[in-house]
Amino acid sequence: MNDQFKKKADSQAFVQVVNVSKNVGSTNALILDDVNLQIFKGDFVVILGPSGAGKSTLLNLIGGLDRPTIGEVKIDQTVITTLNEDSLSSFRCLNVGFIFQTYNLISTLSAIENVQFPMKLAGCEDESLIEQRSTDLLTSVGLIEKASHLPYELSCGEQQRVAIARSLSNDPSLILADEPTGNLDWTTALEIIMLLKKYSTKQGKTMVIITHDERIAEFADVIVKLKSGRIAEVVRHA
Ligand SMILES: Nc1ncnc2c1ncn2[C@@H]1O[C@H](COP(=O)(O)OP(=O)(O)O)[C@@H](O)[C@H]1O
Numbered sequence: 614m615n616d617q618f619k620k621k622a623d624s625q626a627f628v629q630v631v632n633v634s635k636n637v638g639s640t641n642a643l644i645l646d647d648v649n650l651q652i653f654k655g656d657f658v659v660i661l662g663p664s665g666a667g668k669s670t671l672l673n674l675i676g677g678l679d680r681p682t683i684g685e686v687k688i689d690q691t692v693i694t695t696l697n698e699d700s701l702s703s704f705r706c707l708n709v710g711f712i713f714q715t716y717n718l719i720s721t722l723s724a725i726e727n728v729q730f731p732m733k734l735a736g737c738e739d740e741s742l743i744e745q746r747s748t749d750l751l752t753s754v755g756l757i758e759k760a761s762h763l764p765y766e767l768s769c770g771e772q773q774r775v776a777i778a779r780s781l782s783n784d785p786s787l788i789l790a791d792e793p794t795g796n797l798d799w800t801t802a803l804e805i806i807m808l809l810k811k812y813s814t815k816q817g818k819t820m821v822i823i824t825h826d827e828r829i830a831e832f833a834d835v836i837v838k839l840k841s842g843r844i845a846e847v848v849r850h851a
């Protein structure tokens with residue numbers, strides 16, 4: 614473990630991945646091998662590694678979209694690996710925001726309706742609160758004038774900005790992004806990373822971002838290098 618990382622280990626980690634392994638498929642292939650990782654509140658973490666290293670698998674385990682074969686994932690004192698499906702799904706809905714490489718917006722909903730969707734899914738019935746919050750979020754990503762646009766009427770960068778606003782709609786404490794800039798040109802990718810970094814810094818959000826682009830890793834507080842299903846190195850910037 615990196616020395617600077619060790620220093621923080623005394624305080625309570627926000628995300629704890631403990632002895633996590635994952636086997637998959639008919640051959641029971643080991644794609645994560647005894648992974649241990651601690652992430653602290655407000656950290657901007659980049660998971661870096663080549664294709665097939667296990668990055669998406671690890672992120673999905675952290676976000677409770679998947680379960681480990683062995684080991685435990687704890688988020689803010691909740692052991693999510695032992696929650697039943699219903700509890701896990703409501704935990705995710707309220708505590709974790711997801712951003713994907715291909716945006717995954719609902720194609721029949723407008724930009725603002727996409728941002729509102731997780732709030733409705735979480736059972737919020739306060740229409741004026743939903744309206745206000747989604748308006749604020751779309752404004753903060755610079756897209757309020759395109760609120761009524763459907764996803765196909767938006768550029769790739771704009772769709773990802775809507776997806777970022779959507780990921781924040783239930784004010785989650787943890788935001789996970791799987792190659793959020795993978796489909797974008799470098800200038801747009803930079804805008805998206807700066808937007809995520811702004812939220813992380815200003816609102817103390819913990820963010821974990823997967824990339825295989827070393828340039829994006831420069832923005833991280835913590836770089837987790839993953840190789841063949843194992844953590845090769847954790848680098849914490851001062
Ligand atoms: N359900 C599965 N069955 C078989 N192999 C899988 C499955 N899911 C992932 N893998 C394999 O596990 C490895 C890690 O996958 P993934 O986490 O998607 O890597 P990354 O996101 O770093 O590219 C890859 O070799 C992938 O092909």
Ligand SMILES: [Mg+2]
Pocket residue numbers: 668669670791
């Ligand atoms: Mg992946």
